[in-house]
Amino acid sequence: MSVIAPDFRLSGFIRSILDNAFWALLLANLVGIPAIMMVLFYIEMPVINGELLTPFLAFTWLADPSRILPIVHAFMATDLFRVMAFPGFGFAALIAAGTIFVERKLLAKLQLRVGPFYCGKIEGILQLMGDGLKLISKEIIIPAKADKPIFWVAPVIFVATAAAFVALIPVAPGWVVADVDLGLIAVFAVIGFFPIITILSAWSANSKFPFIGGIRALFQMVSFEIPLILSLLGVVILTGTLNLSEIAASQSVFPWIIFLPVGAVVFFTTMLAELERIPFDLPEAESEIVAGWLTEFSGMMYGLVQLGTYLKLYAFAALFVVLFLGGWHGPMVVPPFPEEILTEGIVMGPVTAKIPGLPLFTQEMLNGTLWFVLKTVGVIFFILLPRGVFPRIRIDMLLNLGWSKLIGLAFVNIFIALGLLYAGVLGPGGMLPQ
Amino acid sequence: MITTATTDTPTATTAAAPPAPAAAAAASAAPELPPGLALQKVDERIMTLNVGPQHPGSGHMRIIVQIDGDHIVACDPDPGYVHRGEEKMAEYRNYITNIPHLERPVIHDSCNILYPYVLGVEELLGIETPERAKYVRVIAAELNRCIYTMYWLAIYGIFLGHSTMFMWPAGDRELLIDLMEKMTGARVTHAHFVPGGVRNDLPPNFEDVCLRQVNYFEKRIKEYADIFYDNPILISRTRETGVLSRQDAIRLGTTGSVLRASGVDYDVRKKEPYDVYDELDVNTNVMTAGDSYARSRVPWLDMMESCNIIRSALEKIPKSGSVRVKLKPNPKGGNDTVYKRVESGRGALGCYIVSDGKPEPYRVKMSVGSFRNLIALPYLLKGEKLGNMPAVYWSLNYWPVEADR
Numbered sequence: 001m002s003v004i005a006p007d008f009r010l011s012g013f014i015r016s017i018l019d020n021a022f023w024a025l026l027l028a029n030l031v032g033i034p035a036i037m038m039v040l041f042y043i044e045m046p047v048i049n050g051e052l053l054t055p056f057l058a059f060t061w062l063a064d065p066s067r068i069l070p071i072v073h074a075f076m077a078t079d080l081f082r083v084m085a086f087p088g089f090g091f092a093a094l095i096a097a098g099t100i101f102v103e104r105k106l107l108a109k110l111q112l113r114v115g116p117f118y119c120g121k122i123e124g125i126l127q128l129m130g131d132g133l134k135l136i137s138k139e140i141i142i143p144a145k146a147d148k149p150i151f152w153v154a155p156v157i158f159v160a161t162a163a164a165f166v167a168l169i170p171v172a173p174g175w176v177v178a179d180v181d182l183g184l185i186a187v188f189a190v191i192g193f194f195p196i197i198t199i200l201s202a203w204s205a206n207s208k209f210p211f212i213g214g215i216r217a218l219f220q221m222v223s224f225e226i227p228l229i230l231s232l233l234g235v236v237i238l239t240g241t242l243n244l245s246e247i248a249a250s251q252s253v254f255p256w257i258i259f260l261p262v263g264a265v266v267f268f269t270t271m272l273a274e275l276e277r278i279p280f281d282l283p284e285a286e287s288e289i290v291a292g293w294l295t296e297f298s299g300m301m302y303g304l305v306q307l308g309t310y311l312k313l314y315a316f317a318a319l320f321v322v323l324f325l326g327g328w329h330g331p332m333v334v335p336p337f338p339e340e341i342l343t344e345g346i347v348m349g350p351v352t353a354k355i356p357g358l359p360l361f362t363q364e365m366l367n368g369t370l371w372f373v374l375k376t377v378g379v380i381f382f383i384l385l386p387r388g389v390f391p392r393i394r395i396d397m398l399l400n401l402g403w404s405k406l407i408g409l410a411f412v413n414i415f416i417a418l419g420l421l422y423a424g425v426l427g428p429g430g431m432l433p434q
Numbered sequence: 435m436i437t438t439a440t441t442d443t444p445t446a447t448t449a450a451a452p453p454a455p456a457a458a459a460a461a462s463a464a465p466e467l468p469p470g471l472a473l474q475k476v477d478e479r480i481m482t483l484n485v486g487p488q489h490p491g492s493g494h495m496r497i498i499v500q501i502d503g504d505h506i507v508a509c510d511p512d513p514g515y516v517h518r519g520e521e522k523m524a525e526y527r528n529y530i531t532n533i534p535h536l537e538r539p540v541i542h543d544s545c546n547i548l549y550p551y552v553l554g555v556e557e558l559l560g561i562e563t564p565e566r567a568k569y570v571r572v573i574a575a576e577l578n579r580c581i582y583t584m585y586w587l588a589i590y591g592i593f594l595g596h597s598t599m600f601m602w603p604a605g606d607r608e609l610l611i612d613l614m615e616k617m618t619g620a621r622v623t624h625a626h627f628v629p630g631g632v633r634n635d636l637p638p639n640f641e642d643v644c645l646r647q648v649n650y651f652e653k654r655i656k657e658y659a660d661i662f663y664d665n666p667i668l669i670s671r672t673r674e675t676g677v678l679s680r681q682d683a684i685r686l687g688t689t690g691s692v693l694r695a696s697g698v699d700y701d702v703r704k705k706e707p708y709d710v711y712d713e714l715d716v717n718t719n720v721m722t723a724g725d726s727y728a729r730s731r732v733p734w735l736d737m738m739e740s741c742n743i744i745r746s747a748l749e750k751i752p753k754s755g756s757v758r759v760k761l762k763p764n765p766k767g768g769n770d771t772v773y774k775r776v777e778s779g780r781g782a783l784g785c786y787i788v789s790d791g792k793p794e795p796y797r798v799k800m801s802v803g804s805f806r807n808l809i810a811l812p813y814l815l816k817g818e819k820l821g822n823m824p825a826v827y828w829s830l831n832y833w834p835v836e837a838d839r
């Protein structure tokens with residue numbers, strides 16, 4: 001096999017980064033400065049502490065950490081930051097975008113091809129942006145006989161539900177959007193929404209292929225929710241709590257996958273089915289029913305469904321990490337914050353800058369996030385891998401697997417958990433520490 | 435479903451009082467239809483799906499599938515979307531200028547689809563082909579069979595949702611396409627066979643390159659067993675789906691790999707050897723199950739057999755000699771008919787040529803394996819699940835463009 005792609009060269013890599021940076025700076029100057037000046041023309045400058053806040057002064061303040069850091073601190077304490085940025089939507093969307101790129105490159109390597117290569121110059125990292133621009137610029141076509149309000153709103157609800165799922169995931173100690181005591185029940189409730197959205201969108205399209213796809217998705221998701229819920233009961237029995245943060249915190253010594261491997265396998269399999277990944281991608285089987293329940297979506301509506309799908313993928317992988325792989329626990333690898341920055345300041349040439357309130361994040365939080373992200377990426381890798389290896393299975397085989405095999409294994413898992421609990425090995429007051 | 439056209443302009447009064455007598459009268463009266471057409475009563479549970487002509491799982495054709503839930507109750511293949519009138523076009527061109535367009539139906543298998551025509555024209559014109567040309571033809575035909583089968587296998591992979599099996603054969607096919615490019619100058623649509631031999635002699639050093647590439651190719655396709663043919667999900671999906679028994683395979687007139695997968699040991703290369711196939715050692719691969727798995731496995735085994743044939747042909751080929759007989763310009767055939775058959779990638783491929791003493795053939799009729807295998811589709815799909823439709827349909831080794839000609 002000949003290799004089409006040229007060899008990787010460091011000089012080319014650096015040159016492409018500089019090239020991109022040059023164009024970004026040039027565009028920012030060409031577009032940004034005139035825009036700012038046009039806006040400032042109409043705005044009356046505020047007077048703060050007796051001095052007129054000119055744009056120049058504002059920029060100077062932006063560069064002054066002693067003024068900007070308290071604002072950042074205050075913003076990070078708000079719920080808005082948690083929902084929008086870190087444990088919430090922004091963080092999840094970043095991982096989802098990375099997942100799409102890694103999936104394409106990983107499959108390409110498996111299949112002896114290059115994958116996205118040209119867009120963004122460096123191994124096609126801007127391919128996703130290009131696809132997004134394409135989807136935004138495409139026309140949204142609504143079928144003439146569709147039930148328009150439901151058809152319009154279905155992708156939006158899909159993304160919203162996926163984001164609600166993301167909100168329940170604790171990323172680091174104390175870093176969770178919604179810390180509910182019945183967190184696992186809330187997860188089941190959110191998962192229960194997906195088949196409803198799917199069947200609503202499929203039915204409202206008023207078309208044959210989406211309808212068949214929607215019915216398949218309904219069958220698949222509803223029948224796999226039962227083993228999904230049952231497989232998680234073992235963890236609940238051993239921890240005695242439904243709070244996801246407490247479940248993650250209970251695995252400081254060992255993760256539950258050591259004692260409940262059967263439950264982990266069942267949960268992983270049902271996860272693949274809930275996510276409609278190959279080999280369980282029957283609702284989108286393109287050679288049978290075009291694109292299943294996604295057939296009539298076009299333009300950014302399709303883009304929204306894809307975004308929701310990958311958010312859901314991240315959320316499921318993160319749930320697996322929280323429940324079975326110990327969440328944020330891991331050896332401390334992040335170095336402690338250098339205290340002398342606070343006491344003595346940073347020496348930058350002739351200037352010694354003292355920056356109060358600098359540790360934006362604690363050491364535990366950074367370490368926890370690092371381990372959480374590493375484990376999640378590992379689980380996502382194993383979710384992506386079957387796509388290169390397996391063909392699609394049939395609906396009767398799928399239902400047979402879900403109803404007879406996985407439910408049985410889930411019960412086996414519950415019995416293992418109960419045995420460990422009553423033998424006094426694990427659980428509250430058990431021999432092994434938690 | 436019977437729908438009776440009622441009044442198109444409902445007013446407030448008619449909406450308030452439903453026109454029951456009028457509707458009953460309209461329903462009782464026999465609807466006036468053009469002669470030859472009849473209304474069909476269809477169960478309300480049954481949904482009609484048009485799979486194709488624009489569908490990722492159809493190819494250039496339409497399969498009208500009627501499903502009850504997930505089960506197919508009836509299936510009506512509807513080919514003809516890529517009809518090009520090749521046979522009619524052949525009546526307006528002379529025997530030599532027919533060659534480039536007659537290969538268009540299967541551009542991946544263009545040597546094999548030209549083979550019976552060329553053999554027939556040689557018999558009509560009374561041309562004796564040189565020995566070396568016959569070997570070159572056999573090598574080209576076997577390479578083309580592999581190229582076609584790899585393309586077919588790639589599509590079979592993606593029809594079952596196995597994207598790796600789509601990319602691997604499509605990539606490994608390049609090996610043989612490079613060989614064909616060296617031999618004929620074109621990657622597809624070679625137009626290499628002519629009455630009286632082949633267009634060009636082999637390039638220098640071709641035998642070594644060919645042997646090396648074919649050996650690597652065989653090693654490569656043996657790896658497909660690991661990821662595709664031994665895959666438990668694939669086996670459970672295709673085993674015992676669309677079973678075609680031995681009697682049915684014979685009665686429906688299927689050919690090629692479909693027939694051999696049902697347990698009939700029939701191969702034109704072996705039963706009626708043409709050119710030098712009688713001097714080469716041709717083994718046929720026969721499986722008795724007759725299901726989709728057997729039908730998908732037989733072409734893969736045939737590819738390995740093709741590699742063997744190519745190797746033995748490379749050994750026995752005369753090292754020198756002419757590969758083409760010089761023909762008169764615009765040759766004329768006598769008042770004669772001729773029928774020649776070869777084994778193509780999709781089964782027996784026949785060509786019937788009627789000559790009336792003019793430079794153009796009076797009639798050229800091609801009997802292709804694709805169309806004869808397609809006839810089995812409604813029988814195989816009846817009662818199957820909808821998810822089995824791509825697995826059964828593409829296992830029939832059907833090429834829509836060839837069937838329409």
